[in-house]
Amino acid sequence: MNNLFGDVPTQCPEELVQTILANCNVRIERIVSYGHASPDGFWYDHVQNEGVLLAQGAARLRFEDTVVAMKPGDFIDIPAHRKHRVEWTTPDEKTIWLAVFYE
Amino acid sequence: MNNLFGDVPTQCPEELVQTILANCNVRIERIVSYGHASPDGFWYDHVQNEGVLLAQGAARLRFEDTVVAMKPGDFIDIPAHRKHRVEWTTPDEKTIWLAVFYE
Numbered sequence: 001m002n003n004l005f006g007d008v009p010t011q012c013p014e015e016l017v018q019t020i021l022a023n024c025n026v027r028i029e030r031i032v033s034y035g036h037a038s039p040d041g042f043w044y045d046h047v048q049n050e051g052v053l054l055a056q057g058a059a060r061l062r063f064e065d066t067v068v069a070m071k072p073g074d075f076i077d078i079p080a081h082r083k084h085r086v087e088w089t090t091p092d093e094k095t096i097w098l099a100v101f102y103e
Numbered sequence: 104m105n106n107l108f109g110d111v112p113t114q115c116p117e118e119l120v121q122t123i124l125a126n127c128n129v130r131i132e133r134i135v136s137y138g139h140a141s142p143d144g145f146w147y148d149h150v151q152n153e154g155v156l157l158a159q160g161a162a163r164l165r166f167e168d169t170v171v172a173m174k175p176g177d178f179i180d181i182p183a184h185r186k187h188r189v190e191w192t193t194p195d196e197k198t199i200w201l202a203v204f205y206e
Contacts, residue, residue, distance in 0.1 A: 004156060005176035021154055021180050025128045026205040028154055051124055051131055053107060053201060055158065055176070073108035073158070075201075077124050098156060098178075100203050102129040 004055055008032055008094055015086075020098075027101040033059065035091035043083040048101040050078045057095025062087040107158055111135055111197055118189075123201075130204040136162065138194035146186040151204040153181045160198025165190040 009016065009032075016032040027048075038044070054070040061068045061076070062085050068076060078084055089095040112119065112135075119135040130151075141147070157173040164171045164179070165188050171179060181187055192198040 002178055003174075003176040004178055020178060023205070026203070028203060053156075053158075055156075071106075073106040075105055075107055075123060098201070100129070100131060102126070102205070 004030055004096055004098060008096070025103050029097075029099045029101070031097040031099055033057070033086065033089040033095040033097070034093075035089055036086065037088055038085035043085050045081055045083050046078070046101065047080055048103060049080050051100040051102070052076055052078065053098045055096045055098055057093050058090040059095050059097075060087040061085070107133055107199060107201060111199070128206050132200075132202045132204070134200040134202055136160070136189065136192040136198040136200070137196075138192055139189065140191055141188035146188050148184055148186050149181070149204065150183055151206060152183050154203040154205070155179055155181065156201040158199045158201055160196050161193040162198050162200075163190040164188070 011034055012032070015036045016030075018030045020028040020030055022028070053075045054072060056072055059070045061070060064083055067087060070076070114137055115135070118139045119133075121133045123131040123133055125131070156178045157175060159175055162173045164173060167186055170190060173179070
């Protein structure tokens with residue numbers, strides 16, 4: 001995968017997460033959502049900080065205190081242990097994210 | 104700046120480089136080029152690795168041994184000290200990059 005929009009499989013039962021690069025300090029992932037949302041009651045609680053770009057599609061991220069709607073180009077920095085979940089991704093097209101996890 | 108495509112100034116004399124986030128291990132930048140290229144004879148020689156996404160526009164990166172044409176969605180990982188220069192960016196629109204420098 002050397003293009004963020006390339007080689008996207010047809011509908012997957014789960015979100016598709018692919019590591020673009022990783023070492024001890026940083027991990028860059030492509031995530032493809034297609035109408036997916038986090039399971040009811042599930043919260044991400046990452047030990048690393050996560051800077052995430054929504055490159056295509058549309059989504060809503062829920063935090064404990066707010067909901068953030070995201071459109072293409074939107075970038076959000078989520079500190080480690082800030083709980084969040086994917087509330088919604090559009091069913092109309094694939095939502096493609098570039099996520100950078102860092103210490 | 105919370106949208107990669109937002110708040111882009113009109114033509115700047117130099118490439119516009121804006122830090123989105125940075126700490127000791129990682130730095131994420133938005134770079135806006137508009138027909139810019141690296142000065143003749145200039146080579147980037149970063150002490151950090153650089154993973155870079157071309158989000159909009161078009162560019163050619165020159166390495167000592169090859170030239171890589173980049174289109175939207177293309178991602179390239181450039182190891183530290185791999186010399187490179189921006190050979191060309193399109194004059195037709197702004198080229199917007201997301202660069203992740205990491206140890």
